[in-house]
Amino acid sequence: MTFKRLSTALVALAASSALYAADYPTRNINYVVPFAAGGAVDFTGRLIADAAPEFFDGKKFIVKNMPGGGAVIGQTYVSAAPADGYTLLATTSSIINNAMTKQVEYNLDSFTPLALFNLDPEVIVTSGKSDVKTLDDFLQAAKSGNVSIATPGNATSHHIAALSLAQKEDLSFRYVHNASAAMQLQQIMGNHVQAGFMSLGEAIGLVSDGNLHILAVLDSSRSQLAPNIPTFEEQTGRSMQWGTFRGIAAPAGLPDEVAESLEKRLGELLTSPKFIARMKDSGYQVNYRDADAFEAYLNNTAEQMKQVLPLLDTSS
Template sequence: MSVIPLRIAVVLLAGLSSGALHAADYPQKNIDYIVPFAPGGAVDFTGRLIAEAAPEVFDGHGFVVKNMPGGGAVIGQTHVSRAPADGYTLLAMTSSVINNALTKPVSYDLDSFTPLALFNLDPGVIVTATDGELEDLQAFLDAASSDSVSIATPGDSTSHHVTALALAEEEGLNFRYVHNTSAALQLHQLMGGHVQAGFMSLGEAIGPVEDGSIRILALLDGARNDLAPEAPTYQEVTGHEFQWGTFRGIAAPAGLADDVKEELEARLGELLTSPDFVERMGEAGYRVDYRDGDAFSELLEGTAEQMLRVLPLLETAS
């Protein structure tokens, strides 16, 4: 009678060993990389650069970019938060995770994800159409002080919308917001002259600036940037300090096994700091600023605190 329980115990132990080996052998298949935005924006573009570089670092396995736009990134973020925590579903993570959790009836929050890596910190810029009526930052400020300026955003409660709200509050400006469903549509609004100005990240703006579609009125950073050396900082023109930007990183669902997390962090660190990836990002106007999972978590917590201070502005914005 005692033989049967012993055999069962052996089988169970074998199963546990098999599970441990599975984690140690990660990865064994392609990885879904969920971009919670429509194709054409910076998160999508940088995600595809990561996907191109992934097979070299992930033993020939690829990152399969899957766009899941909708709800200001809620659909894609919800999908990842509910996915198995096995390392085969990753999220292109931006501050929209924080914004959505604080402003919308979503089923997730920061604790629903495992931050793995930050790869880009992108300063904000104020832009207008090349042939727009606002010739420079001072004209923009004068118009927004005396009347109002129409502002295109990639969506309600997105980081660019929050940036505009914060600046309006700090400087007493009047903005009328035209919310789009993607960064690509925001750009079309600007280029078509349907709005007077917009807030974007520098990386998103570089291409349209170079092809003559839009102009940068000001850089929302502490110093000029060599990607757009002619663009003045906000502080240069006004004497007032105002810095804001966006970040791009990678996260998995919460509950990721420690050994898989360590393996993922190591491989992502290798990919995101490789000379080829850094060069390709730079050519596209994005500067790599790599941080591991712990440092990324600290940034997320700081951003959440900042967002809580801005939250009352979102609640009263029309």
């Protein structure tokens, strides 16, 4: 093919791609949840999927659970998917942790951040059957011997929250790593371990049922979702803040038109009164941030994670 013909072909392809992007979306969209069904990421993803047709011209979000490797399988799949707007990722801090602690084929630059919709403070919990009912009881037990802590997996955000607290407070934890958040809950609620760390949104409904007891919220102020539960700082006079986030990303390299359409549509969905009400009724608070703000938040969190990484070398 001559240079002139090649140039003509490339122009035609670009025009075709632009037209295709302008028509977005023309079919249903895969929403990859890189965790097993039953956890908070899966649940909130299904709330998004329920609302999607109204904001995506009747097209559906098809939730696809791809658990394994602490979210590596699903994240790898999305990072390698076509950058056409038809494969989205339910995004959590694991996208940062995995790239820093595991041999993976992606990093933050492999994804296009689109929206953050939930920031959830970390809480320390025990079983509703546990004799440990106060933060002071928990801290004293952890200082005098090994306290067992259930996690949803090694190097997950909840594991790292426990590591950070142990370092700051000179505590001794024995970690019981599970394959999912659902399995972590089973360990804690069954009183098979002494405590666990999880997001407030995951715990709050189980507290009202008597299955869990929250000892402290790891934030600078009390949460609107649980105004009667004191923070770690209130009870000890020492600051300790940690939390999880939930957002949405796509493979890197999205056409500008598709990225703009996705950000606009997702922004409308995630800030709609109906979605906010459903999230609140389920124990989750919507804290929307657009694509630029979400990208800045990811980069900042990655920098913070670098400071915590050395703690993983001695954890088990």
